[in-house]
Amino acid sequence: MKSSIAIIFGLLVAVICLLFFVEYKKNEDQMHNIKRQAGFRSLNFIHSSIEKDLLKLQANKIKNFDNIAKLVSQQRSTLANLKKETSVLFKSDYKEFTTLLVKYQYSYDKVISQIDRYKRNFAFTKNSLIYSTHLSRELINKLPEQAAKEKLNLLNYEILQFLIDDNPQNAANINARIKTIQQDLAEADPPFAATFDVLAKHLAILLKGKMSTDLNLTQIFASPHLQLLNDSYRYYMERQSASMKKSHRYFDLLLLCALLLVLVFLRSIYQLTTSSGKLANEKRQLEESVSESKEWLQQTNLELKREIQQRIEAEDQLQNAAIFYEHCNEGVVICNKDRQAISTNPAFTVITGIMSGIIIGKIPSVFDANKIPEELLHNINTSIEATGKWHGEVYTVNADYQKTPKEVSIISLKKQALIYRYIIIIADISERKENEKTIYLQANYDSLTQLPNRHLFDERAEHTLARARRNNSKFATLFIDIDNFKKINDTLGHPVGDELLVELAARLRDSIRATDTVSRFGGDEFIILLEGVDQSYQLQKVVDKLMLCLSTPIETLTETLHVSGSMGISIYPEDGLDIPTLIRCADISMYKAKQQGKNTYCFFEDEMNIAVHESLALETQLRSAIANQELYLEYQPIIESENSTIYGVEALVRWNHPSQGRIAPDKFIPIAEESGLILPIGEWILRTACQQLAAWNESIKADMKMSINVSTLQIKDREFANILKNIIQETGVISKNLNLEITESLFIEDSDSYIFSTLQSLREQGLSISLDDFGTGYSSLGYLKRFPVNVLKIDRSFINEITNNENDQLLVEAIINMAKSLKIKVIAEGVETEQQQMLLAQYRCNYFQGYYFSKPKSADDIQRIITS
């Protein structure tokens, strides 16, 4: 009896707990309910606000799109909140709710894009309205004829009329008016006709824009989204009140139970107090009956256990399948025998963006002849018929209209030889495809300029060659090198160099046809293949275009770069029958173009091969020239401006070739520099000139100066200082009479402190340094201030024109003044006439050098001039 009371008490407690729980749930539901209703109300409010704003915008009551944009994004977040709030609802009670909400969202998404379009149309219509007013005023002010002005005024009236009432007749009036004005102006005032044409275009936009914005608004207002929102709200409210009623009933029922239990409990307590004596007897009887049934119970228990075990196992399997279905990364769609989708898993929605509610009951794309190619569908059907399954790649359209690749497997399930289910498994392989693409790009394209790299170029070139062979057609190989690229890189830094390459690459790519290939060959070299250039004028046109695009200045953020390129061109089949030969020929011609002064192009000629050989031969002969005493020096006097006396001479090297006679220095010095022969030749020049100077200083003029050209390579040579010191000691020359001429390229190519300290130590030994060819390169005051230079030599190109080119005059005067302020002396090179000398003297140039005074002469002649 006691135990039964305990049981009843336990039950009572349990029921009361349940009561609390149900009440708690009810309250919680109520809270969610309030939030959901608030969500619906907010959405409704947002929609009406948007509509109001659109009308206000139309009426110019609001003047920006901020509020509309804000409302659109609020709709998004409110809907997201509402969805979160409704996700806890029991699906079985709210079957259609999700579908309704999705339909609402779908229809509203369309409205959002309509709103975007409306804003766009509205903005450019307004733009045209504003600007046409502006233009109209401008024209009325400027037009000379009163009649034309009046017509414009009439046009303005008609526009006003159209803005008030946009009926087609008003639009037609405007168009007719525009035509007559256009005709009038074309005859009478052609200069204004062009301005009026712009006005006419804006008016056309205005007419069309007004109609489009009206159409947009009509569509937005006609959209069923509000209806759908209200439908889902009504559906929700019905369901909600039904379930509230239900839970109220549960609550009442539970209260009743609790009440009954309390009564039973009270009664039991009462019985216990009256009948505790009967208890012992009853207990014995109970024990007997228990032991009887014990054996039977054990038996049954065993059987039950076995059954439960089996069930658990079966359930496990089912559960595993369900977990897999819910959580696998592949999208799964299950279709019935009519191929209509009956279920999808979450991954399907993730991959395709299609909500489950939308596809259920419909035929998935892979079975739909309207959505995939017929041939593919045929394949799928045959494969399923034959093997029961299919596997392959399909491009389908996602909910956001993106066409993406997917890997699809279809499995059919059969019952008694009839298909009753299709299972479609979908994997998103756009990432894999993307990776494949990235790998392809990395292997075949230059990462900086995005142009094909050498690998892809070779491949394409072979195709081009094969095509040309087959069709007996020609193609051109263009080898391009950017002039002075290294200098840009060194002086302005690699980022600027890179930006330059990217820009030039883009220009090159845009200057050729899509079928031609432009490739970055490494560094600053580009190669272009032009197919089908059978007519030379065609090729000429392309080449001109390319040269122009190379030499158009490039604007970087900080400065304007003036670059140029040199181009070599070879033609298949005339210049070579395979790609390596064609490239080599183009390369050689490119060097030729560089020699011709850069910023130019050069077609390959057979002589070039010869020229290359020639220069090689010359190099070999130059090697032996010193030993064979074929080199000799000439001296050109430098004249002091103040008293027209010889201040000193510049030593100039000459080569008397045994078979070719005199070879010009500008032909053999570059070869000497390229081959490194400049070092021994330079040393020979230094020594010879110093010997001569020592002799002259001793015999005829103690303060005569000697200027010697020193190559950049020599200064950079770490032995140079020692060599010079030895020569000075050997010859006994006074170092203050010695001047070394360097060029600006020294500073540009290498601005490190080594050069600086070398020049500094030369200065300390008493030598003077002059800067040759000033004005032709990257002339910069910065160099002059940083490096210890005593003399400037203004390049002959400025002096040539100085008497009749005002620019050159200004420039030379400025150089001289600048040099003076830096305490640097100035020599004018290439002075050929008296006028030039007069002018330069007027600018107070310190020294002159040139044919007007004397050509370069042999040592003996110089000696004769000085002594006479």
Added chain:
Amino acid sequence: MFFALNFFDEPEHASVLGAPEIKYDISAAVAIAPIPFNISLNPDKVLLGKLLFYDPRLSGDNSVSCASCHNLATGGTIRTAKVVGINNQLSTRNSPTLFNSAFNFTQLWDGKFNTLEQQIEAVILSPSVMGSDWLSVLDKLKQDPEYVKAFALIYEDVINKKSVKDAIATFERSLITPNSRFDQYLRGDTNALTAQEEEGYQLFSSLGCISCHQGINIGGNLFQKIGLFKDYKSNADVDLGRFGVTGDENDRHVFKVPSLRNVAQTAPYFHDGTVKTLEDAIKLMADYQLGREISAAETTKISAFLKTLSGTYLGEAL
């Protein structure tokens, strides 16, 4: 009696509504509204977001941070046409400024993302920008005791993608640039602009620029076609713009109208970053959107006006 029993109080409606408050702003009635001096944000989140913003560990190989392409010292962007992501990959478009981006109605040039959070996630996961994934990002952050402490304080110990995005987005929302000279002018200080700048503003209005460039961000709240009068072609591949997002034929060459706030600090211009100077950008706009050249004098004035749109960040001029 029992049935009327109620165990709990009725919930207070107002506090649980959860729906956004909708307020009407007077600023709708003017074409351009000034930027507010302050916006209220959780300062701890802003600070944490700033840490993350400058942290290259968000990228796959720890080489790129948000700040790599959005340098706050150079107008919240990088002054090159294109930017470089992980493994030196070049972006397809010019990097837009982050300043005031919270006022933009969508993010990116083509409005691909509706929220900063979506944009942040896409950038972190994109193989050509930061090339990372959430597992490794969160793993790296969890190894840093400083982050563990900060997240514990602000997000109750949760370092997940939601809290990381929230922190960065909150920081980005704090990047506003109030008190430009033009804003001072809008607030009633008529001396804030010179005569030339004021004339520039009048031209900006009377030539029609203001029909697209309006609102608090002077743009950034609608899409528009670039090239109303002729096709826009740049040196790079022709960019189809919003068409890439919607697939709608009407959206070819349509882009988000960019904000003109701080425009003097955010060269180069346009989605392809091909235009280097403000003057060229103005001329190009006139050419493409008005179908007519405008005079050098007009360009100079408009440019002078645009320069007054530069605001201050944390009290310092940009």
